[in-house]
Amino acid sequence: xxxDIHFRGVSVRFSDLQALxxxxxxxxxxxxxxxxxxxxxxxxxxxxxxxxxxxxxAGEVLVSGRTVRGPGPDRGVIFQQYALFPWLSVRExxxxxxxxxxxxxxxxxxxxxxxxxxxxxxxxxxxxxxVLSGGMKQRCAIARAYAADPQILLMDEPFGALDALTxxxxxxxxxxxxxxxxxxxxxITHDVDEAVYLANRVVVMGARPGRLLExxxxxxxxxxxxxxxxxxxxxxxxxxxxxxxxxxxSQAGAA
Amino acid sequence: xxxxxxxxxxxxxxxxxxxxxWYLVTEYTAIMLPGPQAVLQKFMAxxxxxxxxxxxxxxxxxxxxxxxxxxxxxIPIGFVMGWxxxxxxxxxxxxxxxxxxxxxxxxPLAIITLGIDEAPKIFVIFLAAFLSSVVxxxxxxxxxxxxLINAARVLGAGDRVIFGRVVVPASLPFILVxxxxxxxxxxxxxxxxxxxxxxxxxGFRMQQAQxxxxxxxxxxxxxxxxxxxxxxxxxxxxxxxxxxSWQERI
Numbered sequence: 001x002x003x004d005i006h007f008r009g010v011s012v013r014f015s016d017l018q019a020l021x022x023x024x025x026x027x028x029x030x031x032x033x034x035x036x037x038x039x040x041x042x043x044x045x046x047x048x049x050x051x052x053x054x055x056x057x058a059g060e061v062l063v064s065g066r067t068v069r070g071p072g073p074d075r076g077v078i079f080q081q082y083a084l085f086p087w088l089s090v091r092e093x094x095x096x097x098x099x100x101x102x103x104x105x106x107x108x109x110x111x112x113x114x115x116x117x118x119x120x121x122x123x124x125x126x127x128x129x130x131v132l133s134g135g136m137k138q139r140c141a142i143a144r145a146y147a148a149d150p151q152i153l154l155m156d157e158p159f160g161a162l163d164a165l166t167x168x169x170x171x172x173x174x175x176x177x178x179x180x181x182x183x184x185x186x187x188i189t190h191d192v193d194e195a196v197y198l199a200n201r202v203v204v205m206g207a208r209p210g211r212l213l214e215x216x217x218x219x220x221x222x223x224x225x226x227x228x229x230x231x232x233x234x235x236x237x238x239x240x241x242x243x244x245x246x247x248x249x250s251q252a253g254a255a
Numbered sequence: 256x257x258x259x260x261x262x263x264x265x266x267x268x269x270x271x272x273x274x275x276x277w278y279l280v281t282e283y284t285a286i287m288l289p290g291p292q293a294v295l296q297k298f299m300a301x302x303x304x305x306x307x308x309x310x311x312x313x314x315x316x317x318x319x320x321x322x323x324x325x326x327x328x329x330i331p332i333g334f335v336m337g338w339x340x341x342x343x344x345x346x347x348x349x350x351x352x353x354x355x356x357x358x359x360x361x362x363p364l365a366i367i368t369l370g371i372d373e374a375p376k377i378f379v380i381f382l383a384a385f386l387s388s389v390v391x392x393x394x395x396x397x398x399x400x401x402x403l404i405n406a407a408r409v410l411g412a413g414d415r416v417i418f419g420r421v422v423v424p425a426s427l428p429f430i431l432v433x434x435x436x437x438x439x440x441x442x443x444x445x446x447x448x449x450x451x452x453x454x455x456x457x458g459f460r461m462q463q464a465q466x467x468x469x470x471x472x473x474x475x476x477x478x479x480x481x482x483x484x485x486x487x488x489x490x491x492x493x494x495x496x497x498x499x500s501w502q503e504r505i
Contacts, residue, residue, distance in 0.1 A: 083405070088501075096420075
C-alpha cells in the first residue's frame with residue numbers, strides 16, 4: 001500500500017537560480033515527513049519532483065525504487081490553492097481520478113460517497129466549489145486526492161490559506177486518516193508548529209541554494225492530541241526546529 | 256449595487272421619458288425629424304407590406320452565416336494557437352495585422368474578387384467575427400490556470416483529457432465573451448456593408464430611403480437594427496450565464 005521516496009543527489013537549476021542542490025533524503029514507507037524552510041529553499045521544488053511535474057537537472061528521484069518520469073495517480077497532490085475544477089460539482093471533482101482510472105459509475109459513486117463522508121462533505125456533494133468555504137474546498141481537494149487511491153500524499157502548504165481554527169481541525173483529521181491508512185506523506189509548510197505536530201521527522205531546508213540543512217526526529221507519541229501540542233516535549237522540539245529555520249547559517253559565496 | 260429591485264421599473268420610466276422627449280423635440284422645436292407617430296405609422300406600413308421582415312431576414316441571414324462561419328473557424332484556430340507556441344508565433348502576427356484593418360475596408364477588394372452577390376458581405380462579416388473570437392479564444396487558453404492542469408495531470412490525465420476536460424471548460428468564459436464581441440462587430444459591419452453594396456437588408460433600405468428623403472423609414476430601420484442587436488446580445492449573454500454559472504464572481 002505504502003511506498004518510499006528516495007532523493008538521490010538531486011539538483012534543480014532554473015536558468016541562474018539553484019533551486020535545489022545535492023539533495024539526498026529517504027522517506028520510509030508509511031512515514032509522515034514535513035518540510036520547512038524559508039521561501040526559495042526548494043521545498044516546493046522537491047515536492048514537484050516527486051509529483052513528476054518537474055525533472056531534476058541532476059540526480060534522480062525514486063518512488064518504490066522506480067525513477068519518477070512523470071505524474072501519476074500513485075502520487076496524490078494537494079495544492080495550496082485547492083485547484084478544484086470549478087465547473088464540476090464536489091462529487092464530480094472527487095470522481096475525477098476514479099473516472100480516469102476507468103471505474104464504473106457504481107464504483108465511482110461508492111468511492112466518492114466514502115471519501116466525501118470521510119471529509120464531512122456528504123451534504124455538499126452536488127454543490128459547486130464556488131459555494132464552499134476555504135476549509136471545505138481543501139477538504140474536497142483532500143477527498144479528490146484520496147479517491148485516486150495514491151500510495152503517497154504530497155501536500156504543498158495545504159492549510160496555508162486557512163484560518164487558525166480550521167487549520168488545527170484539518171491537521172487532526174489528516175493525522176487520524178494517516179494513522180488508519182499509513183500512506184507516506186510529504187507535507188510542506190512554513191508553519192513550525194504544524195511541521196512538528198504532524199511529523200515523524202521534520203526536514204529543515206536552507207535557501208540560496210536550496211538544500212537540506214537538518215533532519216529533526218519528532219519522537220512524540222501517537223495519536224497526537226492537544227496535550228501533546230501544549231507539552232514541554234513538543235515545545236523543546238519546536239524550539240529546535242524554530243532555531244534551525246530562523247537562524248540559518250549564512251551561505252557566504254554560495255556556489 | 257443597491258436597490259437592484261428597482262432596475263426594471265427604472266427602465267420602463269427611462270423608456271417612457273425618452274419617448275416623451277423625442278415627441279416634444281420633434282413637435283415643438285425647429286428640428287426637422289419625424290416624431291414617434293410618423294415612425295410608428297411607417298412601421299405599420301412596412302410591417303404590413305412585409306418589406307420590413309424581408310429586410311430583417313436578409314440582414315439576419317447574412318450576419319448569422321458570417322458569424323457562425325467566423326466563430327466555427329476561430330475556436331479551433333484559437334485553441335491551436337493557445338496550445339502550441341509555434342502555431343501562435345506563426346499565426347499571431349497576421350491576426351494582429353488584420354485586426355488593425357476595419358473589415359469594411361476590405362469591401363472594395365471583396366467586391367472585385369468575390370463579385371456583387373452575397374459572398375463579399377458574408378466574407379467581411381466572417382472576418383469581423385473571426386478576428387474578435389480568435390483572439391479571445393487563444394487568450395482564454397493561455398490564461399488557463401496552470402495549477403488546474405497540474406491537478407488533472409497528477410490525477411492521471413494525459414494531454415487529450417487535459418484538453419477536453421480542463422482547457423476547454425476553463426477557457427469557455429473567454430470564448431463566450433469573444434463570441435459576444437464578435438457578434439457585435441459582425442452586426443456593425445453588416446449594416447455598413449449593406450449601405451455600400453446590397454439589394455436588400457436593413458442597411459440597403461436606409462440607403463434607398465436617403466435618396467428619397469424618407470426619414471421615417473430610416474428611423475424604422477435604425478430602431479430595428481438596435482433592437483435586433485440588443486436581442487442577439489441578450490441571447491449570447493443568456494448562454495454565457497447558463498454555461499459559466501460555475502464561475503466565482505467577485
